[in-house]
Amino acid sequence: MKTLILTLGLSVAVTACTREAGYEIDAGTFGNATLNNSQVMNGELTYAQILSRRFAAEVPSQVNFAFNSSQLDASAQRILLQQADWIKQFPEARFRVYGHTDAVGSTSYNKSLGLRRAQAVVSFFAQQGISRSRLEAVVSFGKTRPLVATTNRDRRNRRTVTEVSGFVDRAPQTLDGKYADVIYREYVESAASGSTVEQVDATGGGGG
Numbered sequence: 001m002k003t004l005i006l007t008l009g010l011s012v013a014v015t016a017c018t019r020e021a022g023y024e025i026d027a028g029t030f031g032n033a034t035l036n037n038s039q040v041m042n043g044e045l046t047y048a049q050i051l052s053r054r055f056a057a058e059v060p061s062q063v064n065f066a067f068n069s070s071q072l073d074a075s076a077q078r079i080l081l082q083q084a085d086w087i088k089q090f091p092e093a094r095f096r097v098y099g100h101t102d103a104v105g106s107t108s109y110n111k112s113l114g115l116r117r118a119q120a121v122v123s124f125f126a127q128q129g130i131s132r133s134r135l136e137a138v139v140s141f142g143k144t145r146p147l148v149a150t151t152n153r154d155r156r157n158r159r160t161v162t163e164v165s166g167f168v169d170r171a172p173q174t175l176d177g178k179y180a181d182v183i184y185r186e187y188v189e190s191a192a193s194g195s196t197v198e199q200v201d202a203t204g205g206g207g208g
Helices: 033-041 047-058 074-088 107-127 177-192
Strands: 062-064 093-100 135-142 159-167
Touching (some): 093 107, 107 135
Antiparallel strands (some): 062 159
């Protein structure tokens, strides 16, 4: 005997973007939990270093300058806006900006120039609403750490580099609660960002 199957005309289809909590968090910087945990426990790796690796992987960490200048051009400002957006997501973290120059000029002058470049970046971040208490313009390396070994002018060596340096008001702990807060916050936000629910009729039709 054949069974008659009655359809109800309308059904509710739940279209979830099937995003699990934490689906975006692992960018490869802390996916190997066992290795990272071992390195942290052995003192080979800090939570600030883990966050610093993420920063370097997710946004450009350096900007470049014209010769003998600490002015931020349009290209530098675009990159710094990306850095600023990332920094704002992690209010627990502190950041350092290191200044560099090319090899042209004296050591003392280039050290001063590198510092002015780092200070220009910090001032730009402050204009974006980031507290200066979280930012440090480190005394520059001047011309002592070039990316390209040359005695000539080279824009690639005229740069600043932004790095995570630690956590705000950080107290020594066996497990860094502030870093755990960062990861948990991202975990929760990743789950909240994706799911949608819509009703469609049983015939699969829908408006455009």
